[in-house]
Amino acid sequence: MNIPVITIDGPSASGKGTVAQLVAAKLGFHYLDSGALYRIVALAAQQRNIAWSDALAVTACAKTLDIQFSNDRVFLNDIDVSDGIRTEAIGKGASQVAVHASLRAALLDLQRSFLKAPGLVGDGRDMGTVIFADAPLKIFLTASTETRAQRRYQQLLGKNQPANFEEILQDLTERDARDKGRASAPLAMAEDAILLETDNLTISAAVDAILQHFHHKIYE
């Protein structure tokens, strides 16, 4: 039997992470936070003084990493890096290492290994276009740059991290351009994906919409 996958792709701060985790919890599905993998690689490279632009060294470094997800926490070589990977600097680094095709290839099997019964919700940029291209339900979650910058700003303030709205807006714009413009698995909406604009949609409304689409898919 095919194990169902719901892919949720979209740009930074579109609400993907929160929405994807809630959908997974409601369905009792596994959850893949693929962005965390790129963030971990960026962090590990930084710790080893490897430049994020160095495709060969970054890929070699990624292949040595022991990455484990457990109870909403993520561990790199047995060290809890859940908070360390969430800084803006590491987010920027993640989008720089993510341009390397060799790194993306090295992370392919690890990502696909998350597909286990009863099902999976995959969150990222290329879940529906590359990693789980056969997924029966693909969602593309987005919002305007201003809305997303505002959300990221509030998120950082909530975590007592330094936040400057103008800088965040500029970083998001740069990150979007890099994610969409790269040659390997660029951020794009799959042809068969459903677009959800979240500017005027609450988290719970987005979750409900995805669950409804999923039920339609199953019973159609």
Ligand code: CDP
């Ligand atoms: O939290 P935010 O949405 O800003 O980012 P994330 O989902 O944690 O991903 C961080 C970076 O990893 C993104 O800017 C992408 O460049 C990259 N990424 C990717 O290339 N492919 C994925 N499937 C997931 C993330």
